[in-house]
Amino acid sequence: MDFRLTDEQRLLRQTVREFAEAEIRPHVRAWDEAQQFPRELLPKLAALGLMGIQFPEEWGGVGLSAIDYCICLEELARVDPSVALSVAAHNGLGPAHIHMFGTDAQKARWLRPLARGETLGAWALTEPGAGSDAAGMRTVARRDGDSWVIDGTKTFITHGASADVIVVMASTDRSRGAKGISAFIVERGTPGLRAGRKEDKLGMRASETTEVILEGCRVPADHLLGEEGAGFIAALQVLDAGRIGIAALAVGLAQGAFEAARDHAATRRQFGQPIASFQAIQWKLADMAVRIEAARLLTYRAAGLKDRGDRTTLESAMAKLYASEIAMRVAEDGVQIHGGYGFVKDYPAEKYFRDVKLTTIGEGTSEIQRLVIARQLLA
Numbered sequence: 526m527d528f529r530l531t532d533e534q535r536l537l538r539q540t541v542r543e544f545a546e547a548e549i550r551p552h553v554r555a556w557d558e559a560q561q562f563p564r565e566l567l568p569k570l571a572a573l574g575l576m577g578i579q580f581p582e583e584w585g586g587v588g589l590s591a592i593d594y595c596i597c598l599e600e601l602a603r604v605d606p607s608v609a610l611s612v613a614a615h616n617g618l619g620p621a622h623i624h625m626f627g628t629d630a631q632k633a634r635w636l637r638p639l640a641r642g643e644t645l646g647a648w649a650l651t652e653p654g655a656g657s658d659a660a661g662m663r664t665v666a667r668r669d670g671d672s673w674v675i676d677g678t679k680t681f682i683t684h685g686a687s688a689d690v691i692v693v694m695a696s697t698d699r700s701r702g703a704k705g706i707s708a709f710i711v712e713r714g715t716p717g718l719r720a721g722r723k724e725d726k727l728g729m730r731a732s733e734t735t736e737v738i739l740e741g742c743r744v745p746a747d748h749l750l751g752e753e754g755a756g757f758i759a760a761l762q763v764l765d766a767g768r769i770g771i772a773a774l775a776v777g778l779a780q781g782a783f784e785a786a787r788d789h790a791a792t793r794r795q796f797g798q799p800i801a802s803f804q805a806i807q808w809k810l811a812d813m814a815v816r817i818e819a820a821r822l823l824t825y826r827a828a829g830l831k832d833r834g835d836r837t838t839l840e841s842a843m844a845k846l847y848a849s850e851i852a853m854r855v856a857e858d859g860v861q862i863h864g865g866y867g868f869v870k871d872y873p874a875e876k877y878f879r880d881v882k883l884t885t886i887g888e889g890t891s892e893i894q895r896l897v898i899a900r901q902l903l904a
């Protein structure tokens with residue numbers, strides 16, 4: 526077991542860090558306030574390969590490892606967690622589903638431009654009545670000659686309005702429950718597809734979240750992704766990998782919150798000395814650093830196993846659960862170390878504190894991660 530990053534990985538971290546500092550940091554507050562996904566950032570992310578991090582070069586990606594993927598998301602989240610969320614949703618959900626289960630023809634047509642960042646992807650599983658219990662979905666797809674007609678409403682979809690390509694899960698045989706769910710590739714502009722309400726969110730505000738409404742939305746038969754009836758099992762496998770990304774995002778967010786608190790503690794003076802000289806603050810900083818490092822190791826372990834081709838259902842859920850929950854504590858400690866300055870928007874602590882909550886909810890809540898972990902342990 527070697528815990529050191531390679532020279533290439535250190536260079537990757539430095540490159541993404543410099544990019545995030547130069548291209549993202551100056552806009553963080555404006556994008557948060559505008560609550561607008563900064564589409565203009567897409568070509569810049571794409572130029573660095575960040576829209577196709579793990580996809581092979583033949584499909585337009587840069588073919589990096591799962592650990593490399595974690596490094597990239599950490600560095601983006603350290604500066605702006607909502608940009609990291611958009612990058613994670615693009616890399617880890619819709620396009621990943623096409624990569625894992627698509628035919629070569631589907632990959633050539635949709636994955637290649639997605640991985641190059643020429644188009645933006647989304648993944649639509651969640652519904653108003655089916656969140657944690659995603660298999661309880663009501664969206665249906667019925668076969669009609671050479672096409673499928675999809676009807677239903679998806680909710681909380683990242684890039685629901687801006688995406689060019691959406692992977693939509695729908696029931697093709699309600700009598701078979703989870704085994705009757707299939708996945709479809711739906712392109713923006715398809716008649717019957719439209720974005721619904723855009724959510725007004727607590728955090729992650731620069732990452733777009735909307736409803737996706739499908740009304741008599743007709744797609745050709747070759748837009749079926751994977752086997753008919755195998756869409757839900759596929760979605761669970763997509764989430765196994767996706768959760769490593771959310772864990773890495775939580776680690777990066779916590780790192781950003783820690784650094785902001787450490788720097789504030791070093792410069793803020795009370796009682797004639799920097800508050801960092803008080804043991805209460807030092808212990809907080811020490812605990813924050815230990816928790817972040819433990820979460821990082823759990824996350825890299827899940828990623829390392831994925832790189833070896835192992836199944837990571839257990840390890841991904843553990844990493845996601847732990848990293849998101851320690852990130853919550855770190856972000857809260859960050860606000861506390863800032864005192865009143867942690868409560869106002871002029872300092873970054875307030876935004877980390879708002880953004881972090883998503884990490885215990887998206888791609889499966891903490892309760893669902895515990896359920897997944899317990900099921901694996903008891904199997």
Ligand SMILES: Cc1cc2nc3c(=O)[nH]c(=O)nc-3n(C[C@H](O)[C@H](O)[C@H](O)COP(=O)(O)OP(=O)(O)OC[C@H]3O[C@@H](n4cnc5c(N)ncnc54)[C@H](O)[C@@H]3O)c2cc1C
Nearest residue numbers: 648649650651656657681682683734886887888889890892
């Ligand atoms: C910003 C954002 C972006 C998102 N992006 C996407 C996306 O791109 N695509 C997509 O498909 N979805 C997306 N989601 C949806 C997300 O995955 C769901 O919100 C999440 O899975 C929880 O579902 P829910 O909101 O319906 O909560 P519910 O399922 O209603 O859960 C409510 C509470 O009940 C608990 N609970 C539910 N069932 C159990 C149980 N069996 N045991 C114990 N506790 C339980 C939950 O843990 C939670 O605390 C996004 C959500 C957000 C907020």
